[in-house]
Amino acid sequence: MTAPSDVSTSAMASARWRPSEFAFWILVLACAFLFPSRYLIMTDILRLALFAMSLDLILGYAGIVSLGHAAFFGVGAYSAGLLALHGIINEPVIALVAAGLVATVLGFLTSFLVIRGVDLTRLMVTLGIALLLEALAERFSNITGGTDGLQGIEMQPILGMFAFDMFGKTGFFYSLIVLFLMFLLARRVVHSPFGLSLRAIKNNPLRAAAIGVPVNRRLIAIYTLAAFYAGIAGALFTQTTALASLDVFAFERSADLMLVLVIGGTGYLYGGLIGAVVFKMLQELFQTITPQYWLFWIGLVLIVIVMLGRERIHRWVLFVPNLIIRQLFGRKAVVAVPESDAS
Amino acid sequence: MFNRRNMLLAASTAVVAGLVAGAPARAEDTVKIGLIVPMTGGQASTGKQIDNAIKLYMQQHGDTVAGKKIEVILKDDAAVPDNTKRLAQELIVNDKVNFIAGFGVTPAALAAAPLATQGKVPEIVMAAGTSIITERSPYIVRTSFTLAQSSTIIADWAVKNGIKKVATLTSDYAPGNDALNFFKQNFTAGGGEIVEEVKVPLANPDFAPFLQRMKDSKPDAMFVFVPAGQGGNFMKQYAERGLDKTGIKVIGPGDVTDDDLLNNMGDAVLGTVTAHLYSAAHPSQMNKDFVTAYKKAFNNRPGFMAVGGYDGIHLIYEALKKTNGDTNGDKLIEAMKGMKWESPRGPISIDPDTRDIVQNIYIRKVEKVDGELYNVEFATFEAVKDSGKTKK
Secondary structure, X not given: OOOHHHHHHHHHHHHOOOHHHHXXXXXXXXXXXXXXXXXXXXXXXXXXXXXXXXXXXXXXXXXXXXXXXXXXXXXXXXXXXXXXXXXXXXXHHHHHHHHHHHHHHHHHHHHHHHOXXXXXXXXXXXXXXXXXXXXXXXXXXXXXXXXXXXXXXXXXXXXXXXXXXXXXXXXXXXXXXXXHHHHHHHHHHHHOHHHXXXXXXXXXXXXXXXXOOOHHHHHHHHHHHHHHHHHHHHHHHHHHHOXXXXXXXXXXXXXXXXXXHHHHOOOOOHHHHHHHHHHHHHHHHHHHHOOOXXXXXXXXXXXXXXXXXXXXHHHHHOHHHHHXXXXXXXXXXXXXXXXXXXX | OHHHHHHHHHHHHHHHHHHOOOOOOOOOOEEEEEEXXXXXXXXXXXXXXXXXXXXXXXXXXXXXXXXXXXXXXXXXXXXXXXXXXXXXXXXXXXXXXXXXXXXXXHHHHHHHHHHHHHHOOOEEEOOOOOHHHHHOOOOEEEOOOOHHHHHHHHHHHHHHOOOOEEEEEEEOOHHHHHHHHHHHHHHHHOOOEEEEEEXXXXXXXXXXXXXXXXXXXXXXXXXXXXXXXXXXXXXXXXXXXXXXXXXXXXXXXXXXXXXXXXXXXXXXXXXXXXXXXXXXXXXXXXXXXXXXXXXXXXXXXXXXXXXXXXXXXXXXXXXXXXXXXXXXXXXXXXXXXXXXEEEOOEEEEEOOOOOOEEEEEEEEEEXXXXXXXXXXXXXXXXXXXXXXXXXX
16 A cells, blocks of 8 residues: 555645646636626636635535535625625625635534535535525515615725726736635645545545544535635625625526536536636527527537536547647647546 | 646637637617617516517617617526626627616616616616616616506505505515505505505515415405516416405506416406506507507517517617717717607606606506407506606
8 A cells, every 4th residue: 555655745746736727827817818808707707616616625525515505605795795785894805705704604504414414415405505595585685685685785996906897807807816816725725635535535435434534524624615615706796796686595506506517527626617617608608699598508518518428528629739739749649537536 | 647637728728718709899880789688587578578579669660770770789687687787787898889778677777777877878777667776877768667656556546446455465676665665655645554464575476375364364455566477377376265256356556467478367367457557458559550560570469568678669769860870878868858759558758857757557457358368448647757756
């Protein structure tokens, strides 16, 4: 069996930044300057990416399935909205963190329910929590604004310097920076011994327990962390749109998130990011072509993706780049599946 | 393995970057209208009616006005306000639209209001019916209606017609609360009594438990407001609970007996009295032609949402004629103020002070005409302003 030193070497090797990761982030940044007229949709993508990364943390690394992740998103969104509306915390960055923490508390409390079951139970429990919160938000419409949502949220400039503008430029860069920082944190976490132990739990909880991993405590920790991420995504949503209404808790939001990860893949952090981009672009494309029946086409594409399998699509997409690589560098072609078990 | 993964990342980002389309250039001789309506989800019928009506109008009147070609860009917001806001923003910034129009629900119309102000783009509200909407931006003009208009009228009518005790059932969101408050205000002022007040969640169309409470409180009539699309479901449950046999009449703003769904509601709906701006049975020649043309084109009866869209596009056409094709937002709004015309619903005008619609409100009773259910008008209150604002 592998000696401990090998484990840490391997872990450190996998934690190294790779050129393609640099390329990815440079490309993201480039998009900001290439498409100055598309800030809003790009901001939308960034928020969804952060939200998807949150689900990836529990699904891809710890194997917890959830159909109610919108619960934390919604709590983050309403917290940020209420903080701004009542002028409790005016500075967006502090409010963002505060809203994230509110979601964290909820995540911690509900994590005890979630760790009790296995997959199917977890689906029901998470779904139930989200529905519960939606009903509560509707019931206490004097606080949440009910179906009409919170009206009249006005965001103060970020750090007192950068005001949110109509074109969404500030909102975009703000979201991008938040996403990047959160990504760095997530990357650090999943490559830490803690992250490795999560993977052990995902692969076989019994064996993980047998080698001394405190399974439940680890699951609670990652679930709570994921709630923080989702809360931040929700707060970002409210801050960049100056809106928060009941649909932040909607089941569709949780379900969309699953689709994003189905498209992008789980367990390598970029899955949520890539999935969010592809999902939103598909949606935008079909909505432009047919505003009435776009749901049909989205559904069709998803079925095709599942039927063909991500691997095959990746192979097709990578066909031309592979060809170039083979010609230029004579290296073996690169076709791969980005799944957690790859490392 | 790592290399492969890297490649995948790089490749997918490249693909996506290619997908993002650039903004199209603006042509000087076209006038663009960004139409944002719900085409999917629970409010889809609103969007479809408005879209249909606009298509019909443009077929009848051509797509050029004052030498400019009219281009309508249709977007679906599924009645979710953050979609509306993003779409409105993109339409104004990227597509450089000269008008934004549509808005199926109040939160959507409100979400777009600050953008209309900032972009100096007229926002034509064709559906949403809360009083406050037009106060949120000096660039908002409404061609639909306000709940205050119909709710106050039905309250006055109820008082005059010997209805003493009323139970209310309204959807719990801004238009529903408007309807309730304005009804209550006029009804209690006239000596009526509210015996039971129930608010139904907007997203929960199960009326059964609420209807039981209505039945138990034994009112003379029940005042009902649900958004147009939920009327059918309401009437079905009303009949299932046997309320049609208890002699409790349904009264309310006309949303509950929207022409779009009315004919399929069954006989339980017979005798329902509502106050509203439009009925497909309105006896003017113009309306007869409109209904015939609409039925022919879309194989369906037009409802009040369709009329809101039809008048909205008419207003845009007329405003452009008046400014001679000038698309300056301020000039267009000035041109729209005080404009009067004959609509399928009857004579209407835009109040120059509030930019809200002034129209006749009709009291109608559901009756069978040639085997089909219609709202038959039997009394008219002329040139009703939005009392939500006039009272202030």
